[in-house]
Amino acid sequence: MTDRDASLETIQRELTAFARRARAAAARLHPELSLVSYTLLAHLEERGGCRATDLAAHYLLDKSTVSRQIAGLERLGFVERRPAPEDQRAQVLHLTARGGDTLAQVAANRRDAFRERLADWDGADLDRFAGYLLRYNASNRTPGRRTPQA
Amino acid sequence: MTDRDASLETIQRELTAFARRARAAAARLHPELSLVSYTLLAHLEERGGCRATDLAAHYLLDKSTVSRQIAGLERLGFVERRPAPEDQRAQVLHLTARGGDTLAQVAANRRDAFRERLADWDGADLDRFAGYLLRYNASNRTPGRRTPQA
DNA sequence: ACCTTTAAGTTGTACTATACAACCAGACCT
């Protein structure tokens, strides 16, 4: 086996291990917001509101899945629906104050967890690791679709 | 925000994105074996058989979950149970020939997918990325438990 | 030796995330 193969093997193994653990780890870190809910809220915050369809396209989720996720978040009072001015079919989803607070709280938890976990990494390594992850994820775009990235 | 914070932010975001996509991506890559089944089979192969309890401990899964996963793999003819010589309660799980073949096939698919995806990375980058992932995952050990790693 | 406790595994039950298909309602095109 070449060095290259050994590296590939390690990358595959470690990413697999990470993937297996991630959801449960996130659930432990913030039981009040699943990884997906967290992501959806974060997206709403970042964009300042968008439609359910946009979320589905962006995250490659079925619209029914998004519909139910949003329904859950609305039930929790984290999201509100506003009529879309230009299209009566559509709704624009917005974070509520409560949703924003919760998101901020969870984001802070996550940030702290990462900060602590990576506390003994030096800055240059962090920077390179971040770069590699970006590069890896960027190569994920399903060929043939116009980068419905997620 | 410091450079360090920016890197942490990126790492967090990209790992989250990866985690969100991983299961579905694995399912697309090999529909016949979920990420968890794949991992369990790979573990059995690597160890040459072990008990269900060991799998549960290793992967931080409930024993009922493992029991059902194994039942499924047995139904598919990928795993067989052998009596444990030293403990009448226990069973030692082994890969069958069919299970080994399927695993090899899936592993080859995965290897190819990673190879292709990382085709334009140079060897040094692959090596560093692998090292970072190892280091990151190694820091995951839940404190207070004796490294029931997964 | 007996009784209690612990360990391995299964099964009942419940919940979450997800997909696909059927559907409804509004929009758009000709």
Place this chain on the structure above:
DNA sequence: AGGTCTGGTTGTATAGTACAACTTAAAGGT
């Protein structure tokens, strides 16, 4: 106006998972 497309909800099904109750066997204490 009629047909088609699009945004969204709902019905249904599946996978993965956990927790609790249970069964059986092993281990330990007295």
